[in-house]
Amino acid sequence: PTLKTPSKIASLLTFPSTSININMAEYEIQILRGHELRLMRCALRPPPSSPSPSSQSFASDDSPSPLHAFISNILTSIESGDYLGALSSDAARLVLASPDSDIFSNTPDRVYSDLLDRVESLINEPSIEDAEKACRVVLVVCVAVAALFWFTQCNLTGPVERLPKRPLPMKAWLEESEIVEWENWARNQLMAAGSDLLGKFSYLQYIIFAKMLLLKTRDLLFEASVVSTFGIKSISWWLFRILLIHQRILDERSSSLFDLLQVFMGETSSHFGSSEKVTSYWGSQLQDGEASTIASMVHLEAGVLEYIYARLDPCRLHLESAEVAAGLQLSVTGVLGLRTVHQVEPKAQMVLVANPRSESVNGDICTSIDPGIELSGPSIREASDIFMTPKLVEDGNDFGSNACGGACATLTAVQQAVVLAQCLLIEKSSPYDEMQGKMLQCFCDILRIRWESTRSRTKERALQMMDNLVESIHEPSVGVPLRLPFCYAVYIPTIPALRKQYGNILVSCGLIGEALKIFEDLELWDNLIYCYCQLEKKAAAVELIKVRLSKTPNDPRLWCSLGDITNSDACYEKALEISNNRSARAKRSLARNAYQRGDYETSKTLWESAMALNSLYPGGWFALGAAALKARDVEKALDGFTRAVQLDPENGEAWNNIACLHMFKNKSKESYIAFKEALKYKRDSWQMWENYSHVAFDVGNIGQIVRSESRAE
Numbered sequence: 001p002t003l004k005t006p007s008k009i010a011s012l013l014t015f016p017s018t019s020i021n022i023n024m025a026e027y028e029i030q031i032l033r034g035h036e037l038r039l040m041r042c043a044l045r046p047p048p049s050s051p052s053p054s055s056q057s058f059a060s061d062d063s064p065s066p067l068h069a070f071i072s073n074i075l076t077s078i079e080s081g082d083y084l085g086a087l088s089s090d091a092a093r094l095v096l097a098s099p100d101s102d103i104f105s106n107t108p109d110r111v112y113s114d115l116l117d118r119v120e121s122l123i124n125e126p127s128i129e130d131a132e133k134a135c136r137v138v139l140v141v142c143v144a145v146a147a148l149f150w151f152t153q154c155n156l157t158g159p160v161e162r163l164p165k166r167p168l169p170m171k172a173w174l175e176e177s178e179i180v181e182w183e184n185w186a187r188n189q190l191m192a193a194g195s196d197l198l199g200k201f202s203y204l205q206y207i208i209f210a211k212m213l214l215l216k217t218r219d220l221l222f223e224a225s226v227v228s229t230f231g232i233k234s235i236s237w238w239l240f241r242i243l244l245i246h247q248r249i250l251d252e253r254s255s256s257l258f259d260l261l262q263v264f265m266g267e268t269s270s271h272f273g274s275s276e277k278v279t280s281y282w283g284s285q286l287q288d289g290e291a292s293t294i295a296s297m298v299h300l301e302a303g304v305l306e307y308i309y310a311r312l313d314p315c316r317l318h319l320e321s322a323e324v325a326a327g328l329q330l331s332v333t334g335v336l337g338l339r340t341v342h343q344v345e346p347k348a349q350m351v352l353v354a355n356p357r358s359e360s361v362n363g364d365i366c367t368s369i370d371p372g373i374e375l376s377g378p379s380i381r382e383a384s385d386i387f388m389t390p391k392l393v394e395d396g397n398d399f400g401s402n403a404c405g406g407a408c409a410t411l412t413a414v415q416q417a418v419v420l421a422q423c424l425l426i427e428k429s430s431p432y433d434e435m436q437g438k439m440l441q442c443f444c445d446i447l448r449i450r451w452e453s454t455r456s457r458t459k460e461r462a463l464q465m466m467d468n469l470v471e472s473i474h475e476p477s478v479g480v481p482l483r484l485p486f487c488y489a490v491y492i493p494t495i496p497a498l499r500k501q502y503g504n505i506l507v508s509c510g511l512i513g514e515a516l517k518i519f520e521d522l523e524l525w526d527n528l529i530y531c532y533c534q535l536e537k538k539a540a541a542v543e544l545i546k547v548r549l550s551k552t553p554n555d556p557r558l559w560c561s562l563g564d565i566t567n568s569d570a571c572y573e574k575a576l577e578i579s580n581n582r583s584a585r586a587k588r589s590l591a592r593n594a595y596q597r598g599d600y601e602t603s604k605t606l607w608e609s610a611m612a613l614n615s616l617y618p619g620g621w622f623a624l625g626a627a628a629l630k631a632r633d634v635e636k637a638l639d640g641f642t643r644a645v646q647l648d649p650e651n652g653e654a655w656n657n658i659a660c661l662h663m664f665k666n667k668s669k670e671s672y673i674a675f676k677e678a679l680k681y682k683r684d685s686w687q688m689w690e691n692y693s694h695v696a697f698d699v700g701n702i703g704q705i706v707r708s709e710s711r712a713e
Helices: 006-011 022-041 067-079 083-087 090-096 108-123 130-157 176-191 204-223 234-248 255-272 275-285 290-308 312-325 358-363 405-409 413-429 434-440 445-452 459-472 495-508 512-521 525-534 538-551 556-566 569-578 584-597 600-613 620-630 634-647 652-664 668-681 686-699 702-712
Strands: 328-340 347-356 386-394
Touching (some): 022 067, 022 130, 022 234, 067 090, 067 130, 083 090, 090 108, 108 176, 130 204, 130 234, 204 234, 234 255, 234 290, 255 290, 290 312, 290 413, 328 413, 347 386, 347 413, 445 495, 495 525, 525 538, 538 556, 556 584, 584 600, 584 620, 600 620, 600 634, 620 634, 668 686
Antiparallel strands (some): 328 347
8 A cells, every 4th residue: 555644654553452362463473574584585685586475465455454565565675775765665654754743853863862752652552452563663673674774785785876865764855064964963973882983984874773763672672562472583683783884884893882782692693593593483484495594694793793803712603603504614725726827837726615515505595696796807817927816737637717616606695605704714813924815815805905915916906906896886787685685794894994995005006196085085084194194295184184174173083183193182182072072082192192291190090081981992901001000000000901911812911011910919829820821922021931930939830930941041
């Protein structure tokens, strides 16, 4: 049905109260599960060429609730990639429209407050049954996910050409100046997590909108009996994805987001962490192999979370679980081959071997997708005398430049995602060297580009490949719904992050002028300052930032960048003022300057305040410990260094300082343990070995005394 007015829409939301028997309730649950599964499949596989019968089975007049037709219609729009169409549909107006609210409210806070009130009154209407309430919950989830997908298209997957300037789902009539005001408000909301944004992102309103809708809906679910009766469990997964995207657009890791992400990933894993759990939830509605694919996706996304927060052991466990669920076994081996054009004698080349279980490959619904993007044409391959992929030979037979082409073609989409996820683990768990680069190039082009950009013989090719990759974002030949599957399970860079990498490669190639244009467009002021300093035009950088400040005087990032280049505390204090004392970067900069002046007490206080905003900032706890140590606050120094090793167990300097502080407090046993850890990472420090021998003597470990004395000499 197509309804034109909110009053007619509202009239469909209530129906005569009748007693629902057990069979009717089960039927209603199956319908809702089907809606959830359709929505989940949008991030799992490309849309079907023709709608399946199940996707239209509830659009008729026989549906238990008229809302099912609206949900089916909005799902059809989402499946086709028409996310703005979904957000402007009659179904979305059930959530967004409110005849009692002032839609011309001037402030974003008021508009979003009215929206949350509308959602609460929609779901908690006293006269409706639990089944109707569950339908409304699913409808709200669909609207929120449509907003998430739109933000994802604009900032992660593309294409980004010819996107309409619509600032947020509720209001399409804002003037240009109002759009800037609302986007600044959304930016400040996202930066409240304790970190600046990674760059200039578009349509920030949509991720705020999706996050607020789902958080409010989840809170209402826990307050109502509908959670036990109908159990809309997928809402936790969508919340996890929204918060993960929020973290990925930030420049630093956020401790507040990490706490929420852990909660929602825990719920998601408990609901969908194995094929059995997925099957028990969706039952016969699942297609062949779909349960294992969904379970594998859960572990892949959890692995991405742990990778972002540098928790290698949990990351490894999740990726191993994803590999098992996907029916895949990976290994890296050596095969004879030719690496360069002029090479005559074959040498061992590193090759990725993927061994899928045949039953998994045959049954999985997620097949490979041809991206339609050519990153390595003839001109790029000829840019270096080193082959893009080695020409492998076996028993004297040449297998061509891509010996694994046949094997790769048999991998399903989820298995390919598992292969790419292994790159994350290799990158984090091994030192950055030539061997790591050779391992990573077996997996992924973007990682190949990063590695080849560091080598003089392949730098030109890396630049051309990155240029093609950035241009592909704007290429509309690959449709929107084809780009979305697995974008949350694979750690692909956001569009600003990709362009930033491109700018860095340009700088490394000496093309600083081109990089300046990219950094200015992305509002990456620190990179911009670096480029101007490389050109010995520091005054031009100061002038540019001042010009930007004249247009946007309430941007704390600009004030911090100006403070960095002028070394003025007044700029950092201004950043704190306009951010309502929420700029962690400004506090950290003030703390560093105070430390350099010798004002250790002030530095300690500022570091404490900065770490309260974002406790995961790298090096922050060590700096706090150092300032406290200089201020002779032993307990605070010990706490700072302890927190530092909790975040980075391989920080040998922090372990050493902990050991020395315990020595100062005459705690030989604790000092002995800390020195033992420190020496794992600082084995060449004779001072540490000498101190270690002293505490070993105190605890009576004679063997370690002899060993440490020999190492100290």
